[in-house]
Amino acid sequence: MQKFGLELNTEKTRLLEFGRFARDNRAKRGEGKPETFEFLGLTHICARRRKDGGLVVRRKTIAKRLRMKVKEVTKELKRRCHDPVFQQSRWVLSVVRGYFNYHAVPGNNYALGRFREQIARAWLRALRRRSQKGRGLTWVRMQRLLDTWLPQPRILHPYPNQRLRVINPR
Numbered sequence: 001m002q003k004f005g006l007e008l009n010t011e012k013t014r015l016l017e018f019g020r021f022a023r024d025n026r027a028k029r030g031e032g033k034p035e036t037f038e039f040l041g042l043t044h045i046c047a048r049r050r051k052d053g054g055l056v057v058r059r060k061t062i063a064k065r066l067r068m069k070v071k072e073v074t075k076e077l078k079r080r081c082h083d084p085v086f087q088q089s090r091w092v093l094s095v096v097r098g099y100f101n102y103h104a105v106p107g108n109n110y111a112l113g114r115f116r117e118q119i120a121r122a123w124l125r126a127l128r129r130r131s132q133k134g135r136g137l138t139w140v141r142m143q144r145l146l147d148t149w150l151p152q153p154r155i156l157h158p159y160p161n162q163r164l165r166v167i168n169p170r
Contacts, residue, residue: 018046020055038062042105061103061111069099070118077126085127089149092123096150104156112153120146 001007017025022034023046034046047058073095080088096119100112124142 018044022046023048041065041102042108047107056107058107059105060108061115066111066115070115070122073119074122074126077122078129081126081129085145088123088126089145092119093149093151095119100151100153101156104154106155106157106159109153109155116150116153120150 016035016037018034018037026032026034036043036045038044041062042059043062045058045060047056048054049056073092077088077092080091083091096116099115103115104112120142123145124137124139127137127142
């Protein structure tokens with residue numbers, strides 16, 4: 001790091017006990033659950049598998065980042081509120097698809113669903129503000145728009161051991 005003139009930020013750098021034995025070691029010492037850390041837009045949590053109690057690193061979207069993204073999209077929807085619905089829908093689709101492409105990791109379904117729901121509500125508010133007849137756009141009509149344009153949340157990035165699994169041909 002010195003070769004490139006880089007140094008660690010002491011406020012953001014710390015050592016954590018994380019991994020397979022972290023929960024047991026902390027329990028022996030009378031401490032709580034292992035600490036979490038935030039990295040690359042995701043909160044990493046040391047958790048256990050239901051099936052056999054083994055280690056699983058659970059990742060979920062950082063809540064603050066999700067809120068910031070929703071605010072950013074809401075602001076942009078207000079700016080684009082008089083664009084044709086087709087143009088708006090293509091833009092909203094690209095935003096949601098891009099968000100899902102990055103954050104669709106195992107264990108993050110709830111956050112993906114919340115993001116889609118909040119974007120849908122913001123889009124509905126933006127469409128209702130277009131005129132004084134905005135109350136004509138009901139949630140039922142909006143639901144048809146959403147089913148057409150917004151993808152449902154689904155996991156796109158499986159765990160590495162599943163993604164890199166090689167099947168032995170016989």
